[in-house]
Amino acid sequence: MQRGLNPFLTFLFATLIVMFTGGPVILSLIGSVVPDRILLDSSKALFSEGLNFETYRYVFTGQLPDSYLAETANRAMISDAARQVPQSLLNSGIIAFSSMVLNLLIGAPAAYVFARYVFPGKKLTFMFLILSPLVPAVALVTPVYIMLQTLGLVGTQAGIILVHTAKALPFTVLILSVFFRKMPAEIFEAAVLDHCSRFQTFWRIALPLALPSVGATGLFAFMLSYSEYMFSMVLSGDAATRPVSVVMAALARNTDVSWSLLNTAIFIAIVPTLVLVVFVWRFVVEGLLSGAVKG
Template sequence: MNPSRLLLRLPFAIWATALVLFASFPLLWILLSALRSPADLLAKPPRLFTEPSLHWLHEVLVQTDALQWFANSAIVAFGAACINMLLGSLAAYGLTRFKFRGRDAITLGVLFVYVIPPILIFLPLYVALDQLGLTNTYVGGILAHTTLTLPFCLWLMQSFFRSIPPELDEAAVMDGASTAQIYRLVILPLAAPGILAVGILAFIISWSEYLFSSTVLTRSEMKTVPVALAEIASSGHAPWGEIMVLGALTTVPVLILFTLIQKWFVQGITAGAVKG
């Protein structure tokens, strides 16, 4: 590469590196703090690098119900992600492939629901779940999180389905395929990256959701990680080591998941921007 071009790009590379380090520092500090001994964690002045210790991890696993909290979060987030992928793909297929009265109104309604603050739909949702006997159940938690994430996921998935040429549907009809067969054999394989991207976003949003979880899932055996973490942090003497460990363990699954499927995630996010 031409040295002059390298010199021109050097400032941008420096700025990009600085921004990445600045954005990553809180996460790095949480990870380092989670691996410190009690004395090193409270040392003044704080030290960046210390001898690793699993003291706080042992405390979290032995003294708390962390495994149950993570299991609850995983079940609710995975269930919400699956429902978002299923209902979102079906609704997006219908809204992008069929012309019927009120189609545009439904699309605008989805956008309207998405921009409404969650607190406004929280009360009627809680009353409905309580009357159905679904509070403090996995089904109730999954439905609450689906209510929160589905409007955005449906709106996003419509762009993926619009990027699939309608001519493929017409060709399938000429071959005698039914509507269900077109959806299952033609649309789903092409929209799979976008559907997967929506599922990832729904999982991440649900995994870190606090408002609905703190009221729909109130029993100790049904708590999710964000709820338990908030309760520990608001206690009279907050054990910062345990908080750091829980924060690190909450972040790690999302990072691992995104690392494993980042290729399909990027492909799905960019699919809706390309027509053809």
């Protein structure tokens, strides 16, 4: 009989995980609603003056916080980059969602073919696809930029979407091919006996069975695109097409920026990912664990 884990050790490790994963989110939330004069003054309690949402008001409306309207206030602590956060969130949402959709439209059929069929060059192409992420991204920046510049896609969302799709596609194909390979062969043999074509077998049988896995893979493709910085920085244009990762980097490089404003921008940038994880968590858990609990 297998012995269970020590409850104390389980609680200890769970606490450490929560601290390292949820701690930064909680700290950014607290820092966004506490003014700088309180954050930087160790003699005052954090909430001695209550909650302050002036930095949120500035990010969404552009109205300066009252503490910076005084004549002696340091206006350099208020960065214009924070005003780009709402638009950059929309840009990142469009880019990440489009990249996720393209990944699933291309990656799911490709993974199914790699998992269920034999064709010339299968091993070579699969290994090339899977090993391609090992190439350092910095080595690809210049050729990718030249290629997209030739196509007239530099400074557009379409160019960033194509690059993010290409970066996440090997991961999508690898994960989904594992789940398609684990499906019982009898199901597909029955589909052939019922005169289903290859596309019908994929669309009506394989895809519905792999839906949790597809949801989990789509979520990770979304997150990879949402958090990607290097290609987004090089390929993005003005503020109208700039993703949130680029805006946050520009905000963080300002050494004089208000800590409260910086934490506000960080928390706003985190919120969409938190909401997304809450809504699709069921698919993530089922998709990642279905192969481990069935067999």
